[in-house]
Amino acid sequence: MANEFIMPGKIVSGPGALEAAKPAVRRLGRKALIVTDGVMVKLGNLREVAALLEDCGIPYCVYSGVGGEPTDLMVAEGLRLYRERGCDFLVGLGGGSPIDTMKAIAALSVNGGHLRDFMGRELGGCLPMMAAIPTTAGTGSEATKFTIITDTEKDVKMLLRGDALMPDLAIIDPRFTVTAPPSVTAATGLDALTHAVEAYTSRRAQPLTDTLALSAVKRVFRNLPTAFHNGGDLEAREQMSLAALEAGAAFNNASVTLVHGMSRPIGALFHVPHGISNAMLLPRCLSFALEGATERFAALAEAVGVSREGAAEEENARSFLTAVEDICRELKIPTLAEYGIDRARFFALMDKMADDAIASGSPANTRRQPAKADILALYEALWR
DSSP states (O other), rough: OOOOOOSSSSSSSSTTTHHHHHHHHHHSSEEEEEEHHHHHHHHHHHHHHHHHHTTOOOOOEEEEEOOOOOHHHHHHHHHHOOOOOOEEEEEEEEHHHHHHHHHHHHHHHHSOOOOGGGSSOOSSSOOOEEEEEEESOOGGGGGOOOEEEETTTTEEEEEEGGOOOOOOOOOOOOOGGTOOOHHHHHHHHHHHHHHHHHHBBTTTOOHHHHHHHHHHHHHHHHHHHHHOOOOHHHHHHHHHHHHHHHHHHHHHOOOHHHHHHHHHHHHHHHHHOHHHHHHHHHHHHHHHHHTOOOOOOOOOOTTTTTTOOTTOOOHHHHHHHHHHHHHHHHHTTTOHHHTTTOOOHHHHHHHHHHHHHHSSHHHHHHHHOHHHHOOOOOOOHHOO
């Protein structure tokens, strides 16, 4: 069976990538809207990107109002600025939130309407050029045709998709990730691990996604604990940036599965950062999925060095799940209760969360198909 595989138009990666990307940046357009957040302003990362544009002779304006998980209101404000200032291309600087916001602004600048109009549809149009500069190693948004934006009226995280949302340029400079604190390093790194594992065990996996997903899983296990404990380790940071890119490209073409489907409602309703909600769900959701993909989980165990020669396939598969539990514990991922989520409210909203998870389409990519009752049971199990 033939498979389609798409990537960013150009990738510049490694130490010094920002400077090396100048020729590509010059071809993006005449005036840029930089989409970022307040943290990037305070850390000086915005200053570096602005200096690059100035060196290229490109005028720009800045929208730094992306605070936390992106919402339709943030997108609307960024779109207003993009149009009023006469911009013709966009630069997303930050974690997944600014990059996702950039994509949504680009989409609405051409298509108009409200983002919810495109739920369940392929987002198209001749979008303005986009450059993605990630400052965390996890979301992989720089290599995907997806954007996730919260509908503030309906309390739903909208998963929007379309080849047109793929950035034209991805600049992967690991120096931008060094400033990420341990908690962010953990959350985003485990997000990358989730992307890679779900892509590898998805019903839509293909040879190219398998290659990238396995490589990403290996990099995460080898380097994420080091980056977490010693944020200044540049080699670990570079390896995690590559892992995030690989995992993003893998799930972009193979899709995510049960974890992401169940994670989005938690994020939308309880404002838990995406990487943390993924990590909270990871061990239990993978345990459910194992039955339909034992061979693949056993291969993951071999990839990270926790399989045992001569052991049964299921035993090795479960060894991988144990390794996932161990890394989550080492990276101090909180439970729902430890995060401060109200148990009564969680249970009251659980039926809606299960419906929203199914509606996202992601759980259907799981090789062991979950029914609504299974999803409800998994949500409930998070409190045991």
